Amino acid sequence: MSQQVRIMRGREWARPVRPVRREVLEAIPGLDEGRPPLLFVPGFGHGAWAFAEHWLGHAAERGFSGYALSLRGQAGSGPAPEATLRAYAHDVVQVAAGLSRRAVLVGHGAGALVVAHALARYPARAAVMVAPVFGGWATAFTALRRNPLGTLPALVGGRLQCNRAQLFGRELPRDEVRRHLSRLGRPARRAQWQLLLGREPEPAVGDPPVLVLGSPEDRVVPHSVLIRAARRYGSAPLLFPGMSHDLMLDARWREPIDGILDWLEKEPSGG
Amino acid sequence: MTTSTDHGRPDPELSTLDLARGARSVSYRGETVCVIGAGPTGLTAIKNLTEHGFGVDCYERETGVGGVWNWRHDRSPVYASTHLISSRPLTQFPDFPMPDDWPDYPHHSQLLTYLERYADHFDLRRHVWFGTEVVRVEPAEGDRWDVTTRSTGGYGPERTSRYAAVVVANGHNWSPKLPTHEGLAEFRGEVMHASAYQDPAQLRGRRVLVVGAGNTGCDIATEAAQQAAHCWHSTRRGYWYAPKYLLGRPADQLNDLMLALRVPRRLRQWLFHRLLQASVGDLTRFGLPRPDHRMLETHPIVNSQLVYYLGHGRVTPVPEVVRFHPDSVELADGRQVDPELVVFATGYLPRFEFLDPKILGDDGTTGRPVLWLNAFVPNHPTLAVAGLVQPDSGIFPLSHWQSVLFARLLRLRETRPNKAAAFAATVTTRAGERYSGPVKESSRHWFEVGHADYLRALQRALHDLEAK
Structure with missing residues (x-):
């Protein structure tokens, strides 16, 4: 990560990201206890639905208002075939800045990379990277090994597709898996390339605390990559052994979200 | 990271009235920084100073935030049809964008909404003393500043507090410049x-x-x-x-x-x-x-x-x-x-009636402060004037980075004093620099800057300051 602050952004000023309809699902607690809102950012292929399944409601039960965003071109958001990581990060910052209080950004999978880019443009209260996919060749090789048919096309300009074994654990009932798989979308081609060749995220503004969590048995994010991702933010990952990549849809979904909320309550900025 | 308990407002009952300035008593505010004005520049100064861990007291003569963009304020110059002159991406704060479905050139009422949301989002109002105007700002020992305030309109007693630093963000579009014509x-x-x-x-x-x-x-x-x-x-x-x-x-x-x-x-x-x-x-x-x-x-x-x-x-x-x-x-x-x-429609003149003009390097002949980056004051390392720029873009991004630079400078005064001293030397030698190409001379446009030239200069200053 380059550590220098960037002030000049002539190209971005000259070519603002076009607005698009954004799907935001929310769950608000009945009583506002002044806790920071959580903004969940799904990874490639997923949409806000992945968090609406369990995590949003659970966060609201514990007093945190939760918002889940579908990146442009995914799920209920407007179409955007030419979307880039910049446009995705723009969507995150737009929704975060629209909340009444400084938000905690929670990114899952490649959504964590989007959050890392958004952190350079928005002083979040805190950030959580869930099974972060920061891209690069190590991740690509892992994906190739686990799912050659879904990954190979992406390397020659086609669409990236994840399979059941990569995302879900064995304990998850078959019909639930089928329901989730049917909802998986496809990321924009340019954003997909940026996952492999894109620029490193710039340093986060406002020095937010960052929590990295994942599972050592994750078939998308190898353990070593998870440790490296956590080291980038000066910490060690919080591990949930035996879980799959889609922690929020796993049969044991309650453990990681409770881990996140406990961490937020402990953080001096969380209360 | 800051918590809400870190820096409360100065409480007259609690603060020690331990210092005296002439016949007045001075309450000591420790490492707190004083921001004058809660317009766009003042708000971003509060936000960036608190983000860097400083306590902030902001004094605002009006009862709301937004400064000139708040049409309710008696000094606001906006008229019913005021729209932005610079487009959205060149006007918004770099870390708090305006909604992307707003028009390219939003209306002044949208600007006020934006500033109010900025204040609420970052919880800035708890630092602001509304309806309080600054009467005097005087240097005190140890590079500190004595700031004397009173209720707007001159009611009530004056109060003096001693601050570690002062950001002057009183704006420059409120004091009309009227021509003198015969007859x-x-x-x-x-x-x-x-x-x-x-x-x-x-x-x-x-x-x-x-x-x-x-x-x-x-x-x-x-x-x-x-x-x-x-x-x-x-x-x-x-x-x-x-x-x-x-x-x-x-x-x-x-x-x-x-x-x-x-x-x-x-x-x-x-x-x-x-x-x-x-x-x-x-x-x-x-x-x-x-x-x-x-x-x-x-x-x-x-x-x-x-x-x-x-x-x-x-x-x-x-x-x-x-x-x-x-x-x-x-x-x-x-x-x-x-x-x-x-x-x-002959414009406005910047005025700092609470400051001795000599402090800002104005020797009384030109009526213009002599500053570096239009913000930093020679020989006064803990004073900054923010937003005193007339860019060919919006002012907000420039004010934002000015206050970031000032906040980091104040931090370095504690952690790496030699870096801060080197910065102060630069301020003295380079005060009065201009940040635009050749421009037509005009009495109110001496603080005209090209936003790209100016932001590049700020970026260099920031990188020099943070260099190992």
Whole structure:
């Protein structure tokens, strides 16, 4: 990560990201206890639905208002075939800045990379990277090994597709898996390339605390990559052994979200 | 990271009245920083200082945030139709964008909404003392500052607090600059400064003379063109009237695209001249004087409508005003016009009535502070003037980075004093630098900056400061 602050952004000023309809699902607690809102950012292929399944409601039960965003071109958001990581990060910052209080950004999978880019443009209260996919060749090789048919096309300009074994654990009932798989979308081609060749995220503004969590048995994010991702933010990952990549849809979904909320309550900025 | 308990407001019961300044008692505010004004610049100063871990007390003479953009404030110059001159991406705070479904050039009421949301989002209001004006700011020992405040309007007792640093963010668009013309006092028609102009109803059916070719003057002239019985528009010289859109995009974004591509200034000027020539044509055919300068050499005047109304004959361009007679106004070409209302859109002057001018390096002859980066004061390392820039973009991003730089400088004074001392030396040697290409000299545009030149200079200063 380059550590220098960037002030000049002539190209971005000259070519603002076009607005698009954004799907935001929310769950608000009945009583506002002044806790920071959580903004969940799904990874490639997923949409806000992945968090609406369990995590949003659970966060609201514990007093945190939760918002889940579908990146442009995914799920209920407007179409955007030419979307880039910049446009995705723009969507995150737009929704975060629209909340009444400084938000905690929670990114899952490649959504964590989007959050890392958004952190350079928005002083979040805190950030959580869930099974972060920061891209690069190590991740690509892992994906190739686990799912050659879904990954190979992406390397020659086609669409990236994840399979059941990569995302879900064995304990998850078959019909639930089928329901989730049917909802998986496809990321924009340019954003997909940026996952492999894109620029490193710039340093986060406002020095937010960052929590990295994942599972050592994750078939998308190898353990070593998870440790490296956590080291980038000066910490060690919080591990949930035996879980799959889609922690929020796993049969044991309650453990990681409770881990996140406990961490937020402990953080001096969380209360 | 800061918590809500870190820095409360100065509580008169709790703070120790341990110091004395003359007969007054001074309450000691420790490492807290004082911000003067809760307009856009003051708000971003509060946000960035608290983000860097400082306690902040902000004094605001009005009862709301937003400064000049809050039309409820008595010093606000906005009129009903005020829209941005620079487009959204070049106006918003870099870390808090405006909603992307807003128009390219939002209305002033949207700007106020934006600033209020900024204040709420970052919980800034708890640092602001509303309805409190700053009477005096005086240096104290140890590079500290004694700030004396009282209730706006002069009610109540004065109170003095000692701060570790001060950010002056009192704005520069509230103190009208009025011309002195011979015979103005005897003129029987109505005379007003543009700051008193609010609504086109003030112009309806009257013969109006608008003086001044700034953005405000052009806005009022185009409104007079629609409402008034007749409109004369008096300008001292010829200007370039840039349209708000060029080549299908906001004109300032086109300029920034060329800046990003490192197109040299001369080439940009040539291109803009050709574009205007091709689309708008020669303005002298409407009776306007030919510009005596190249484009990008004065503060940009962005108005697509003025030329349109010149073409409709609804605006009559006239030269400079020479003197006033009781019933008419004499112009430089000898013509006399008989307006019922004269609107002086002659701009504003920065004023720091609470500060000894010598502190800002103004020796009393020029009336202009001498600062580095238009913000940092020689020999006063804990004082900064924020937002004293007139850029060819919005001011907010410039103010934001000024306050980031100042916050990091204050941090370094504790952690790496030698770095801070080197910065102070730079401030002294480089005070008075300009951050634009050649510009036409004008009394209120000495703080004109090119936003790209200025932000690059700020970026260099920030990198030098943080270098190992």
